[in-house]
Amino acid sequence: MGIITISRGSYSRGMEIAQKVSDNLGYECVSREILLKASEEFNIPEVALTQAMQDAPSILDHIKNGKKKYVAYISKAFLEYLQRDNIVYHGFAGHFFTKDIPNVLNVRITANLAYRINVVMDRENVSEERAREMLRELDEVRRKWSLYLYGIDTRSPGLYDIVLHVDCIHVDGAVEILSNIAKRSEFQTTSDTRKKLKDKLIAANAYSLIVNNFPDAKVVSKDGVVLISVESSLSVENRLTKKFSELLKDIDGVKEVKTYVIPFET
Amino acid sequence: MGIITISRGSYSRGIEIAEKLSQKLGYECISREVLLKASKDFNVPETELLHAIHDSPSIFDRIKDGKKNYVAFIREAFLDHIQKDNVVYHGYAGHFFTKDIPNILKVRIIANMDFRINVLMERENVSEEEARKLLYKIDIERRKWSMYLYGIDTNVTELYDVVIRIDTINVDGAVEILYDMAKRPCFQTTPELQKKLRELLDAAKVYSCKSNQGS
Numbered sequence: 487m488g489i490i491t492i493s494r495g496s497y498s499r500g501m502e503i504a505q506k507v508s509d510n511l512g513y514e515c516v517s518r519e520i521l522l523k524a525s526e527e528f529n530i531p532e533v534a535l536t537q538a539m540q541d542a543p544s545i546l547d548h549i550k551n552g553k554k555k556y557v558a559y560i561s562k563a564f565l566e567y568l569q570r571d572n573i574v575y576h577g578f579a580g581h582f583f584t585k586d587i588p589n590v591l592n593v594r595i596t597a598n599l600a601y602r603i604n605v606v607m608d609r610e611n612v613s614e615e616r617a618r619e620m621l622r623e624l625d626e627v628r629r630k631w632s633l634y635l636y637g638i639d640t641r642s643p644g645l646y647d648i649v650l651h652v653d654c655i656h657v658d659g660a661v662e663i664l665s666n667i668a669k670r671s672e673f674q675t676t677s678d679t680r681k682k683l684k685d686k687l688i689a690a691n692a693y694s695l696i697v698n699n700f701p702d703a704k705v706v707s708k709d710g711v712v713l714i715s716v717e718s719s720l721s722v723e724n725r726l727t728k729k730f731s732e733l734l735k736d737i738d739g740v741k742e743v744k745t746y747v748i749p750f751e752t
Numbered sequence: 753m754g755i756i757t758i759s760r761g762s763y764s765r766g767i768e769i770a771e772k773l774s775q776k777l778g779y780e781c782i783s784r785e786v787l788l789k790a791s792k793d794f795n796v797p798e799t800e801l802l803h804a805i806h807d808s809p810s811i812f813d814r815i816k817d818g819k820k821n822y823v824a825f826i827r828e829a830f831l832d833h834i835q836k837d838n839v840v841y842h843g844y845a846g847h848f849f850t851k852d853i854p855n856i857l858k859v860r861i862i863a864n865m866d867f868r869i870n871v872l873m874e875r876e877n878v879s880e881e882e883a884r885k886l887l888y889k890i891d892i893e894r895r896k897w898s899m900y901l902y903g904i905d906t907n908v909t910e911l912y913d914v915v916i917r918i919d920t921i922n923v924d925g926a927v928e929i930l931y932d933m934a935k936r937p938c939f940q941t942t943p944e945l946q947k948k949l950r951e952l953l954d955a956a957k958v959y960s961c962k963s964n965q966g967s
Contacts, residue, residue: 596909643862643907648929649915654854654938663932670925 487675488513488668489573490591491580493640496624497605499657500595504576506661511668516567517577524556524563528694535560539578541627553634558690558697565687571675581645582636583690587682591673593664594646601653647673681709684739688712691737696730710741715748723747753941754779754934755834756857757846759906762890763868763875764918766861770842772927777934782833783843790822790829794960801826805844808896821960823901828956835949837941847911848902853948857939859930860906860915867919913939 490507494500501517508515521539525532538556557579564583567573581592597605599621606617632640643649648667650660667673688707692714696703704715714730727745734743756773760766767783774781787805791798804822823845830849833839850856863871865887872883898906909915914933916926933939 594909598910641909643860643909643915644864644917646915647917647920649909649912651909651913654913655933655936656938659936659938663929666932667921667925667929670921672920672922672925 487571488589488591488673489568489571489584489675489679490575490593490664490668490673491584492574492576493578493581493592493594493646494576495594495596495602495641496628497602497609497621498595498597498652499605500652501576502657503595503652503660503664504574506657507664507668508574510661510665511572511574513572513574514570515574515576517575520560520564520567520575520577523566524559527563528559530556530559539631541631554701555697558694562687562690562694565683565690568683569680569687571680579632582632582638583686587679587686589673589676589679591648591664591668592646594641594643594649595660596641596649596651597653598651685709688737688739692730692734692740692743695733695737707740710739712740712743713746714743715746717748717750720747720749753837754855754857754939755837755850755941755945756840756859756930756934756939757850758840758842758859758861759847759912760842760860761862761868762887762894763871764861764863765871765923766842766918768923769861769918769926769930770840772923773930773934774840776927776931777838777840779838779840780836781840781842783841786826786829786833786841786843789832790825793829794825796822796825806893806897808893808900820901824956824960828953828960831949831953831956835946835953837946847906848898848904851902851911853945853952855939855942855945857914857930857934858912860909860912861926862907862915862917863919864917 490513492500492504504517505515521532521535524530525535535556538553539560561583564575564580567575568584584590584592602621603614603617606612606620607614610617610620612620628640632638638645650663652660655663685707688710689705689712692707692712693703693705696714700716702717706713712734716726718726723745726747727743730745731743734740756779758766758770770783771781787798787801790796790801801822804819805826826845827849830841830846834841847858847860850858865884868887869880869883872878872887873880876883878886895905898904904911914930916929918926921929
C-alpha cells in the first residue's frame with residue numbers, strides 16, 4: 487500500500503517507467519486523469535489547465551493570478567485521487583502537492599542531454615539541432631514555472647527521495663529498482679499518512695473555493711480545523727470569518743474555520 | 753567487478769554507507785588512502801592536499817593555479833587506486849574524476865538540513881545555531897570549489913547515476929539500493945573500461961609531471 491510520485495525530465499522516458507512500476511506493484515497509474523477530473527469539476531477546458539501546468543507564467547499571470555487558480559483546482563483533484571491509495575502519479579508537481587506528507591515516495595527521473603536529444607529526434611522526427619533547442623526551451627519553461635509557483639527549481643535533488651539517471655540503468659532497471667524501494671516499510675501508507683492526506687485535501691478544497699477572491703490566502707488544515715491567513719484590513723476580520731465559515735461549511739471533514747487577518751502594511 | 757564513487761553531502765552519513773556497501777560487495781573502501789598516496793608520490797604534506805580539495809579557492813590560488821596542481825596529483829593517485837577494480841571510493845571529487853566514464857556507478861548521498869544539523873550537533877557537540885552556520889559555510893565552500901575547478905556545482909544531479917536522500921531512505925535502505933544497482937550489468941567493469949582507465953592514468957601522469965615541474 488503506497489503512493490509514488492514521479493517527476494520526469496522531459497524526454498527522459500519517465501512515463502514508461504511510471505506505467506511499468508504501477509503494473510509491477512498492482513497500483514493505479516494516473517496523470518492526465520487528474521486534469522480531466524479538474525476540468526470536469528470546475529468547468530475549465532483541459533487545454534487551459536495543461537497550459538497552467540506546462541507553460542512559464544506570463545506577465546498577465548502575475549497580475550491576474552490565473553495560473554494560481556488553475557493549479558489550485560488541479561491540486562484538489564490530485565489530492566482526491568491520492569485518498570484511494572496504491573497510486574503511481576507521473577507528471578507535473580506531484581512532489582509539490584505531497585510536500586510534508588510522510589511515506590510518499592517522491593522520485594525524479596532524469597537523463598543526460600545526449601540521451602534526451604536522441605529520444606526527441608526519434609519521437610518527433612527532428613534534427614539534432616532542433617532537438618537541442620526544444621529541450622533548452624522546455625527546461626527553461628519548467629524552471630520558471632516551479633520558481634514562480636513554489637520558489638523551488640524542479641531539478642533540485644532535495645525535493646526527492648531518489649533521483650535516478652535512466653541513460654545507464656535503462657527503463658527496466660529503473661522499474662526494478664523503484665519497485666523494490668516502493669516495497670520498503672518507509673514507503674507504506676500509514677494512518678499518519680492518511681490523516682495528513684485528508685487534511686491536505688481539506689485545505690486544497692477550501693483554497694479552491696476562495697482562490698478567486700483571495701489568491702494569496704494561505705490555507706492549512708489540522709485535524710479538520712482550517713486556518714486561513716489572508717492579508718486584509720483588520721476591520722473586516724469578523725466579516726471574513728463569517729464569509730469563510732459559510733463558504734466552507736459543506737466540505738467533508740471540516741470541523742471549524744479560523745481566520746487570521748494579516749493587516750495591510752501602512 | 754566494479755567501481756563506485758560516493759559523493760557525500762557533509763554530515764549526511766555517506767561514510768557509513770560507503771563502508772557498509774563495500775563490505776557487502778567485498779570491495780575495497782578507500783578515501784584518505786588517495787590523499788596519502790598523492791602526498792607520498794609528490795612529496796606534498798597531506799594537510800596541503802586536503803586544503804586543495806576541500807577549501808574554496810583563494811585569490812592566490814586563482815593566480816598561481818596551486819590548487820589545480822594539487823588536484824592533479826590527487827587525481828593521479830585516485831586513478832592509480834581504481835585500476836585495481838572492486839573499489840568503493842568516498843570523498844572529494846570522485847564524481848569529477850570519473851565524469852563521462854561509463855560503467856562506474858556514481859552516487860550522491862544527501863539529507864535535508866534538519867537531519868544534517870542533528871548529525872552535526874551530535875558528532876561535534878555544538879548548538880543548533882552553530883551547526884546551521886557551519887553547514888552553510890561548508891556548502892558554500894564546496895560549491896565555490898567545484899565551480900572554480902570544474903565549472904559545475906556538486907549538487908547538479910546530472911553528475912550522478914543516483915541521488916539518495918538519507919533522511920527518508922535510511923542508511924541500510926541506501927546500502928540495499930546501491931548493492932542492487934552495483935550488481936547490474938551496466939556497472940560491471942569491462943575490458944573497454946579498463947583500457948580507458950589505463951589511458952586516463954597515463955595522461956594524468958604526464959599532466960601531473962608537468963604541473964610538478966611548473967610549481
